[in-house]
Amino acid sequence: MTDATSDPSASPRELVMRVMPMPADANGNGDIFGGWIMAQVDLAGSVLPLRISRGRVATVAVNEFIFKQPVSVGDLLSFYARVVRIGRTSITVHVEVEAERNPADPQLVKVTQANLTYVAIDRDGKPRPFNTP
Numbered sequence: 001m002t003d004a005t006s007d008p009s010a011s012p013r014e015l016v017m018r019v020m021p022m023p024a025d026a027n028g029n030g031d032i033f034g035g036w037i038m039a040q041v042d043l044a045g046s047v048l049p050l051r052i053s054r055g056r057v058a059t060v061a062v063n064e065f066i067f068k069q070p071v072s073v074g075d076l077l078s079f080y081a082r083v084v085r086i087g088r089t090s091i092t093v094h095v096e097v098e099a100e101r102n103p104a105d106p107q108l109v110k111v112t113q114a115n116l117t118y119v120a121i122d123r124d125g126k127p128r129p130f131n132t133p
């Protein structure tokens with residue numbers, strides 16, 4: 001496994017979560033709510049920071065959230081994450097979401113991408129340095 005703490009830019013993307021949206025997650029147009037997708041991206045984005053910081057994390061910033069294509073009920077969504085920056089108490093990840101759809105004629109479509117920053121926190125919710133030599 002690549003040591004992302006020594007060279008984040010060399011960090012490969014990693015499959016961190018898979019989920020299939022249900023009818024209850026759809027909006028009035030029949031597409032999946034953007035807010036539902038954002039919640040899944042937040043969860044998926046936390047996986048590598050949790051692993052690297054070895055403790056609790058909180059989302060401090062979400063940047064460049066792009067909905068490139070609509071998501072439909074029954075799409076199989078795969079969430080890929082890559083570490084792009086590791087600070088003293090924070091970790092920034094890039095998340096890409098791909099939808100596998102239409103089993104009769106399978107298609108793989110990139111639907112969403114975002115950058116999120118997580119801060120490692122202690123029991124009191126204060127920033128927790130995890131990257132000190």
Ligand SMILES: CCCCCCCCCCCCCCCC(=O)SCCNC(=O)CCNC(=O)[C@H](O)C(C)(C)COP(=O)(O)OP(=O)(O)OC[C@H]1O[C@@H](n2cnc3c(N)ncnc32)[C@H](O)[C@@H]1OP(=O)(O)O
Nearest residue numbers: 042046054055056058059060061087088089090117119127
């Ligand atoms: C193993 C055991 C696990 C057990 C557990 C399992 C749980 C398994 C579920 C997890 C699921 C998680 C995924 C959902 C995560 C939420 O849903 S969290 C909920 C939403 N977020 C919040 O409520 C956070 C609210 N904000 C805060 O509490 C405080 O702002 C924070 C995050 C503690 C930071 O405190 P602060 O005093 O503002 O921090 P400050 O010292 O200024 O900066 C700290 C770091 O943040 C960076 N930063 C600050 N602002 C920004 C910004 N706007 N942009 C970028 N970076 C920034 C700073 O540059 C600094 O980075 P470093 O240079 O140290 O690396």
